[in-house]
Amino acid sequence: MTSQLFPRPIAHRGLHDRAAGIVENSAAAFEAAIAGHFAIECDLQLSRDGVPVVFHDEVLDRLTGETGLVSDRPVAELTHIGLKDSKAGDRPQTLDAFLEQIDGRALLQIELKHQPDAEATRRLAEAAAGSLARYNGAVTVESFDPRLISLIRDFGFAGPRGIITYDYEGEDYPPGITEEQRYSMRHLLHWHETQFDFISCDKAALTLPAIVFWRALGKPITAWTIRSAVEAEAARPHIDQIVFEGFNPDRVD
Known part of the structure; x- marks a missing residue:
């Protein structure tokens, strides 16, 4: 299990441990990942005024003492909201601030989060591409949304782009998606676009025909x-690298 694109395990939302005061997608979690020589996965949401912010959820409730949509807040407010349980007092970072922190010290796998409409989708892709154009470190981008990985290329990002996928079975898929879209994403039929x-694949879907x-x-699979x-160990025969949390893959007995 090796990959030229992803030579080291990828710390999911940084090397976080909330019980120890290191919150996901925080500056402390990213520093911990760098100290462990891991790559870093993180997430981008869009502020009300169109600035990419490193934050996973659509809403603030789980990770802060605030409520409501991230997209309803201007960036000046978002970056002054404390992350709940952060020992270091970390706050959400803009993409630019995050890139300044990392400064080429780790490979990045940046997820562009699904947006509520076409305009927000375009704005996130354009803003992210603009920030990444000014960054000199190693970086990849990915998304569940095929439109985002197409758009960020159209806005000038020339680095590696990945599709995040799973089996799209049951009810665990985005609201409003049609059966045709679900079939297309399950089988990665958007390749021509x-x-x-x-490919970043759910560990439960690694044997899907499209992934195999x-x-x-020769496409790398995480x-x-x-x-x-x-x-x-179970995933190893099917992949090139892991996206991990909750344990240290370098300390396996």
Whole structure:
């Protein structure tokens, strides 16, 4: 299990441990990942005034003492809201501030989060591409939304772009998605539009025919979210790298 694109395990939202006061997608979590020589996965949401912010959820409730949508707040407010349980007093960072912190010290896997409409989708892709154009470190981008990985290319991002996927079975898929769209995303039929460079796949979907097919053709596959050495070992035959949390893959007995 090795990858030229992802030579080291990828710390999901940084190397976080909320019980120890290191919150996901925080400056402290990213420093911990760098100290462990891991790559870093993080998430981008869009502020009301169109600034990409490093934050996973659509709403503030789980990770802060505030409520409501991230997209309803201007960036000046978002970056002054404390992250709940952060020992260091960390706050959400803008993408620019995050890139300044990392400064080329780790490979980045940046997820562009699904947006509520086409305009917000375009704004996130354009703003992210603008910030990344000014960054000199190693960086990849990814999204569940094929439109985002196509748009960020159209706005000038020339680095590796990945599609995030799973089996799209049951009810666990975005609201409003049609059966045709679900089928297309399950089988990665958007390739002619996205021309993705890698695939980030749910650990439970690694044997889907589309994943097996693209890996046979040489596309790197990362698996999420791996939470133990046992899960890492089970995924190993099917992937090139893990996206992990909750354990240290370098300290496996």
